[in-house]
Amino acid sequence: MTTRESQDGRTGYGWPARLHVVTGxxxxxxxxVAGALAxxxxxxxxxxxxxxxxxxxxIAQLFDRDPxxxxxxxIATASGGGExxxxxxxxxxxxxxxxxxxxxxxxxGRALRKVxxxxxxxTVAPGLRDVLLTGKIKEAVTRTVxxxxxxxxxxxxxxxxxxIGRFLNVTAETARLAKVGPIKxxxxxxxAILRSPMTAVHxxxxxEEMPVQESADAIDELTRLGIPIGTVIVNAxxxxxLAGAKVxxxxxxxxxxxxxxxADKETLAGLAGEAxxxxxxxxxxxxxxxxxxxxxxxxxxxxxxxxxxxAQSLESLGDLLLTSA
Amino acid sequence: xxxxxxxxxxxxxxxxxxxxxxxxxxxVGKTTTAAALAVRAAERHGRRTVVLTxxxxxxxxxALGLTELDNTPRMVKGLQPDSAELQAMMLDxxxxxxxxxxxxxxxxxxxxxxxxxxxxxxxxxxxxxxxxMAMEKLGQLRAREEWDLIxxxxxxxxxxxxxxxxPARLSRFLDGKMLRLLLAPARAGGRSVFNLVSASFxxxxxxxxxxxxxxxxxxxxxxxxxLDSMFGGFRERAEQTYRVLQAPETAFLxxxxxxxxxxxxxxYFAGRLAADRMPLxxxxxxxxxxxxxxxxxADDARAAAERLDELGGHPATxxxxxxxxxLADQRDRQAAVSGRFLRAHPGVPVVKIPxxxxxxxxxxxxxxxxxxx
Ligand SMILES: Nc1ncnc2c1ncn2[C@@H]1O[C@H](COP(=O)(O)OP(=O)(O)OP(=O)(O)O)[C@@H](O)[C@H]1O
Ligand SMILES: Nc1ncnc2c1ncn2[C@@H]1O[C@H](COP(=O)(O)OP(=O)(O)OP(=O)(O)O)[C@@H](O)[C@H]1O
Ligand SMILES: [Mg+2]
Ligand SMILES: [Mg+2]
Numbered sequence: 085m086t087t088r089e090s091q092d093g094r095t096g097y098g099w100p101a102r103l104h105v106v107t108g109x110x111x112x113x114x115x116x117v118a119g120a121l122a123x124x125x126x127x128x129x130x131x132x133x134x135x136x137x138x139x140x141x142x143i144a145q146l147f148d149r150d151p152x153x154x155x156x157x158x159i160a161t162a163s164g165g166g167e168x169x170x171x172x173x174x175x176x177x178x179x180x181x182x183x184x185x186x187x188x189x190x191x192x193g194r195a196l197r198k199v200x201x202x203x204x205x206x207t208v209a210p211g212l213r214d215v216l217l218t219g220k221i222k223e224a225v226t227r228t229v230x231x232x233x234x235x236x237x238x239x240x241x242x243x244x245x246x247x248i249g250r251f252l253n254v255t256a257e258t259a260r261l262a263k264v265g266p267i268k269x270x271x272x273x274x275x276a277i278l279r280s281p282m283t284a285v286h287x288x289x290x291x292e293e294m295p296v297q298e299s300a301d302a303i304d305e306l307t308r309l310g311i312p313i314g315t316v317i318v319n320a321x322x323x324x325x326l327a328g329a330k331v332x333x334x335x336x337x338x339x340x341x342x343x344x345x346x347a348d349k350e351t352l353a354g355l356a357g358e359a360x361x362x363x364x365x366x367x368x369x370x371x372x373x374x375x376x377x378x379x380x381x382x383x384x385x386x387x388x389x390x391x392x393x394x395a396q397s398l399e400s401l402g403d404l405l406l407t408s409a
Numbered sequence: 410x411x412x413x414x415x416x417x418x419x420x421x422x423x424x425x426x427x428x429x430x431x432x433x434x435x436x437v438g439k440t441t442t443a444a445a446l447a448v449r450a451a452e453r454h455g456r457r458t459v460v461l462t463x464x465x466x467x468x469x470x471x472a473l474g475l476t477e478l479d480n481t482p483r484m485v486k487g488l489q490p491d492s493a494e495l496q497a498m499m500l501d502x503x504x505x506x507x508x509x510x511x512x513x514x515x516x517x518x519x520x521x522x523x524x525x526x527x528x529x530x531x532x533x534x535x536x537x538x539x540x541x542m543a544m545e546k547l548g549q550l551r552a553r554e555e556w557d558l559i560x561x562x563x564x565x566x567x568x569x570x571x572x573x574x575x576p577a578r579l580s581r582f583l584d585g586k587m588l589r590l591l592l593a594p595a596r597a598g599g600r601s602v603f604n605l606v607s608a609s610f611x612x613x614x615x616x617x618x619x620x621x622x623x624x625x626x627x628x629x630x631x632x633x634x635x636l637d638s639m640f641g642g643f644r645e646r647a648e649q650t651y652r653v654l655q656a657p658e659t660a661f662l663x664x665x666x667x668x669x670x671x672x673x674x675x676x677y678f679a680g681r682l683a684a685d686r687m688p689l690x691x692x693x694x695x696x697x698x699x700x701x702x703x704x705x706x707a708d709d710a711r712a713a714a715e716r717l718d719e720l721g722g723h724p725a726t727x728x729x730x731x732x733x734x735x736l737a738d739q740r741d742r743q744a745a746v747s748g749r750f751l752r753a754h755p756g757v758p759v760v761k762i763p764x765x766x767x768x769x770x771x772x773x774x775x776x777x778x779x780x781x782x
Contacts, residue, residue, distance in 0.1 A: 110435040110565060111670075140567070293768040294436075294466045322735075325728045339726020343713035345705070354702025358736060359729045364766035390738060392669075 099125060099405075101284035101314060103225045103277070104239045107248040107302060108288030109295040113319035115142040116393050116401070117288045117386070118241040124402030126162035130236040133224050134159065134170045137217045137251075138243060143170045146393070156224075163399065169235075171224070178216040214254050215271045222274045225282070245287070245302040252278050252285070253309050284314030289376065291321060291369040296376060303379055316381050317405075318373070320388040324366050331359045384408045412751050415691030415758035417782035420660050421450040421558070428551065428653065430561045431693075432569045433664035434674035438695035440465050441769050441778065442664050442762070443562035444473060444497070448772060449779035451495035452488055456557040459496040461546055463539070463562045468770035473497040480504040482550075487772050496556075502542040506532040509545060509643070527632040539564040540575035541647065548650040569663065569678040573685065576647040660690035665750065667697055667743035676753045691758035694747055699763045700733070700740050707737035 099121070106118040115136070122134035133156060136143050141151045147159050152172040159170040227234045243251045255275040258267060277283060285306055289295040303313055333352045340347040340355075376383055386404055389397045420426055431443040440462055447460035459482050465475065474483050475497055482496035510528075511519050522528050532538060543564060550559050563572045653659065661682055665675035675692060682689040714730040717723045751759070762781045769778060 110567065293468070293770070297467060326725070326732065329725050329728075331725050331729060335723075336726055336729065339717060339723035339729075340713070342720055342723055343716045343726070343730075345709065345713050348704075351702045351705055354700070355705075355729050355733055357701040358733055361766040362732045368767045390735070 099237070099284070099314070101282060101312075102233075102235075102237055103221070103283045104237060104314065105242045105248075105252070105283065105285040106240060106288060106317075107242045107245055107285060108317075108319075109246075109290075109298045110244045112288045112290050112295050113317075113386075114244070114288050115140075115146055115241050116398070117286070117317055117319060117405075118239050119143065119146045120386075120398050120401035121286075121405055122168045122237075122239040123160055123162050123398060124406050125237040125239070126160075126166035126168045127402075127406075128162075128164040128166055130162070130166045131234070132162075132166075132168050133235045133238045134168055134241065135173055135221060135224065135238060136171075136241040137173050137221075138241075139172070139174060141172060142241060143172065146398075147395075160395075173217050173220045175213045175216050178220045182216060182219070212258065212267065214251050215258050215267055215274065218252070218254050218274045218278070219270050222277050225277065242285075245298040248285070248302055249305040249309060252306070252311050254278075279310050279312070281312060284312055286314040286317055287381075288317045288319050290319055291372045293372065296372045300375070300379060303381065313381055316376055316379060316383045318376060318383060318385045321369075321385045322366075322388055324370065326359060326363050327366050327370065329363075331356065331363075411755070413756070413758040415662075415693070415760035417446070417662075417691075417693075417760055418449075418453070420690055421446065421456065421782070422454045424557065425658060426558065426660050427658040428547070428559045428561065429660050429662060429690075430563065430572075430654070431662050431664050432563050432572055432678060433693075434569050434671050435565045435567055437664050437666045437671050438693075438762070439565075439664050440469065440562045441775070442662070442693055442695060443560050444469060445769075445775040445778040446662075446782075447495055447497070447558075447560040448485075448488070448775045449782060450493075450558050450560065451485075452492040452776070453779070455491075455493045457494045457555070458558045458560060459498065459550060459556045460560040461498055461500060461543070461550065461562060463500045463543060463564050465499060465562075466768070466770060468768075470499060472771045472775075475499045480508075493557075498546075500539070500543055500546055502539045503532045505542040505546050506538065509646075521631065525632045526628055537571070537575035537578050540566065540572050543572070544576050544650045545646060548646060548653070551653060569674050570681055573681065573687075576651070655685070655687050657688060659688055661687055662690055662693050664693045664695055665747075666695055667747045669746055672746050672750050675750050679750075679754045679757060689757065691760065692750060692754075693760055693762060695762045696764040697743060697747075697761040698736055698739050700736050702733055705733060705737070707734040707741075710734040710737070 104118075104121055104125075106114050106121065108114045108117075118134060118136075122132045126132040134143055143159065144150060144152050147170070149159060152159075152170055154172065154174050154177040156169045156171045158167050160168040162168060221238065221240060224235060225238045242248055253275075254271045258271040287299045287302060289299040299316065303316075306313055333356050336352050336355055336359075337347045340351070345351075373383075384405060385408070386401050389401075391397070420429065429443075429446060431439045431446070433439050443460055443462060444465070447458050450456045450458045460473075462470070462473070462475070465473070470476070472487075474485050477483070478499065478501055480498065480501040482498040485495040485497050488495055507519075507523065510522050514522070540563070543561070547559065547561050550556070563569070566572065566575075654661075663675045663678050663682075665671040679689055679692070710730040711734045714727040714734070717727040717730070747759075750757075760781060762778055765774065765777070769775060
């Protein structure tokens with residue numbers, strides 16, 4: 085772990101941004117990667133905030149906790165000391181907080197919520213919802229106490245690739261809806277942070293056609309919007325063994341016999357079939373890997389965890405993120 | 410063990426079945442399965458078929474001849490010579506929404522609605538719009554009576570339940586009661602249950618005006634006013650399609666991958682279909698790993714690979730043995746995970762589709778998935 089000394093700002097290792105937005109096609113491992121990154125960046129006495137915005141309670145599931153309230157709570161301790169806090173941002177809560185802050189609309193706000201008006205206001209205008217969510221994120225990123233930043237890094241378990249551009253490009257959406265007023269001012273402030281070097285959008289993908297395609301599309305879109313792209317994270321990879329090797333049944337027979345296994349016809353044919361299928365997949369993966377390299381962003385690979393994601397494996401994914409970026 | 414096998418071919422061949430719906434959580438293979446079912450229905454069972462796909466992978470769309478995005482069915486080419494006609498379409502939710510608006514209002518009103526920023530936001534981004542429009546399109550296709558069988562793919566929602574829930578949510582939403590309250594707090598007074606909070610509504614709308622500006626409220630008000638004439642239409646149509654989904658002419662297939670999240674979703678969804686009296690035909694377990702050398706245990710293979718490492722001279726066999734061991738482990742994990750569904754819904758028939766070595770993006774790939782049926 086030489087990275088710390090050589091490249092470390094207060095923001096951490098080879099991950100220079102302060103706001104890490106983790107997107108990717110659905111199910112590729114956004115929540116897992118965001119969790120691993122938040123843990124890794126909290127090492128050695130730092131503090132990070134892991135945020136989710138889609139009311140999924142994915143963070144609670146990942147860390148095996150009860151559903152998170154709208155509060156920043158410690159959810160894990162990083163190695164070498166340091167803490168990860170988590171926050172499930174809720175658009176309604178954020179609107180109430182906002183109304184309270186600017187208009188002191190406390191009790192009346194709660195009453196509105198009871199009849200569903202707040203839910204309504206946050207859903208009728210998707211742009212408004214995104215302004216509120218990203219506004220909260222900006223607040224956490226820039227929050228200071230006694231002149232010091234509260235969080236060394238904020239990691240966002242973001243909406244999937246299909247919605248990320250719209251989510252992060254809040255100004256455009258709100259400019260259409262709100263042409264003047266505090267909402268507009270607020271969304272401009274958010275947009276400025278999202279376009280600054282403080283932000284990096286990391287894209288999680290699998291070595292499968294659709295996630296790779298969507299990653300490329302999202303990177304295109306975000307680049308056009310002027311939002312900085314960070315790292316491409318290839319999740320759940322398998323070792324590319326047997327690539328290009330010619331495996332005949334005769335080889336297998338000799339090998340099995342040498343290992344003291346029965347080399348009957350079915351086993352031989354079966355193994356040869358398995359090897360061929362694996363090679364087909366490895367070849368397809370190699371070409372997808374090349375596509376990803378062609379995107380011109382740093383690429384980090386994370387292995388498939390045969391036993392699934394656990395506290396321990398999350399830590400080891402974090403190791404890989406730190407050392408290979 | 411005692412799980413009945415889902416006879417997909419019997420469903421596809423049954424003239425009484427007119428609609429097959431493929432549901433499931435994100436990424437499990439709904440679109441692939443729907444396309445494979447449609448190809449099989451046309452080629453093997455001679456049924457004039459249309460498949461309604463949602464966001465197919467680019468190459469799959471090309472294979473189905475879906476290069477133009479015109480929101481109407483297109484003939485699929487390259488089928489076997491004795492096949493029945495197969496058409497495919499890709500749902501364009503914004504266009505479908507526009508069509509509904511056009512049908513329910515006069516052209517001038519429709520223009521106003523299309524120009525409204527709230528309509529634009531809702532027709533393209535509102536969550537639930539896609540589900541609603543998929544149902545709407547299904548209703549339209551069914552009404553045309555041009556096909557023996559309609560195969561429906563469902564949107565890539567995180568939850569399979571969204572397909573059933575979102576339309577109702579959206580039509581409640583379009584009902585606009587809340588919105589009208591918001592805009593006209595005075596009208597909400599009187600005997601309304603909202604009497605209690607009408608004071609805060611006044612405050613709220615003043616606040617909203619302050620925060621958002623008057624232009625936004627004007628747009629919002631225009632949106633509600635314009636949609637007002639259409640509320641009934643939306644609700645009625647959603648309810649009508651819902652009834653078609655409950656009819657015996659429909660078969661629901663729940664698609665799941667043998668992974669914890671997907672199986673959990675499938676369990677919920679199967680329960681929900683039963684509660685809503687919708688006809689669940691069975692579970693399609695997709696991407697099941699096959700282990701051709703089934704007789705060789707994972708641990709034995711791993712131990713043998715290690716012996717070969719020490720011995721030297723058989724590197725390829727050692728790798729193959731490790732690949733085999735991983736595969737056998739994965740098969741066991743998948744079996745354990747799918748066991749959860751089978752225990753929760755013991756009578757539900759199941760069919761397994763093997764994981765293909767590469768992505769499925771041409772007719773041959775779809776046919777080879779079809780052979781599992
Ligand atoms: N490297 C890995 N090895 C094995 N399993 C993994 C790995 N990464 C993620 N998973 C598993 O894959 C599933 C999906 O991961 P995760 O929930 O992080 O994805 P996501 O992109 O957040 O999904 P969604 O789009 O549903 O929010 C989970 O069950 C997770 O445990
Ligand atoms: N049996 C299979 N073997 C190998 N690959 C498969 C199999 N079934 C589907 N795939 C691949 O998995 C990917 C996802 O499949 P598909 O698009 O059908 O899923 P989906 O459920 O429609 O996803 P979404 O929820 O995003 O719409 C595609 O790239 C497809 O080629
Ligand atoms: Mg997630
Ligand atoms: Mg799909």
